[in-house]
Amino acid sequence: MSENTPTSGISADYAQRIEDDLAANRSEQDRARAELTRLQDEIAQLEEGERILVRMQDVLGDAVKSASRAGKGRRAPASVPAARSAGGGAAAKKRGSTPKSGARAGQRSDAGRTASSRKVSSKGTGGPTWRELVTSYLAGQREPKSAAEVAAALTEAHPQRSPQVTVVRNTLEQGVAHGLLERSKQGRSVYYSPVSAPDLDTAAVTAP
CATH class of the missing domain: 1.10.10.10 (Winged helix-like DNA-binding domain superfamily/Winged helix DNA-binding domain)
Structure with a gap:
């Protein structure tokens, strides 16, 4: 029995080490699954935000087109007095600024999507x-x-x-x-x- 004691001790050491490694492996699996679930939830939220921003961009684009068509229909004739022509010029300038506002809104939407993409990229990087x-x-x-x-x-x-x-x-x-x-x-x-x-x-x- 004394000759078998060292072998039994070594076997016990390896059995304990394997048990510890198995527990560590399962722990890492649980951590990875939790991280994957969190990332999937975050991606779903970002996709929902993107859909909302795209709808807002489409609404703003339709509003710009409608204002442009309305401005063409209200264009003053050539015989309008100078004072009223000046007023029409001011209105035209105001209408002319609308597409720029829409463009700025679109740029802000693009910037928001770019920032969101960078956020996902930075969090995904280990x-x-x-x-x-x-x-x-x-x-x-x-x-x-x-x-x-x-x-x-x-x-x-x-x-x-x-x-x-x-x-x-x-x-x-x-x-x-x-x-x-x-x-x-x-x-x-x-x-x-x-x-x-x-x-x-x-x-x-x-x-x-």
């Missing part, structure tokens, strides 16, 4: 991946770090991301699998560090 954050942090350390230490450091540097230890451990193991990081064990604790430059070049050459 930041650095977990792998980039983890490898960048470990690259600046002089000694290996545990998953808990990496998670604590990333939480302090990126509080808006609020990384969980299970997510960080899963990312670290992926880095080991891709030859970017190496794993070392001290007792029951596992530590991670970046692969040295020669080893990294060899991994890049032999990678499929």
Whole structure:
């Protein structure tokens, strides 16, 4: 029984690690689904706003056309006295400004749609991946770090991301699998560090 004890301990460690990674994976799925639902709701609101702005633009365009046709029907004859001609000129100037107002309204509508598009684009753009954050942090350390230490450091540097230890451990193991990081064990604790430059070049050459 004493010979089987180390093997049982290793199996228990891997079973616990797999369970933690599975929980992290499911947590990331829930977060991604929630983010997708939020983005879908935001897109629906923006599309509804666009429909309203287009209807307003169409209404303003119809009003401009109606005012232009009415102005042509009220055009004064050539024999109108000078005073009334001046009044007609003022009215013509007023009518002439209407299309410009409509154009400005259209420009404002276009600007509103452009701003909305930029808003969606900026929100849809993500930041650095977990792998980039983890490898960048470990690259600046002089000694290996545990998953808990990496998670604590990333939480302090990126509080808006609020990384969980299970997510960080899963990312670290992926880095080991891709030859970017190496794993070392001290007792029951596992530590991670970046692969040295020669080893990294060899991994890049032999990678499929």
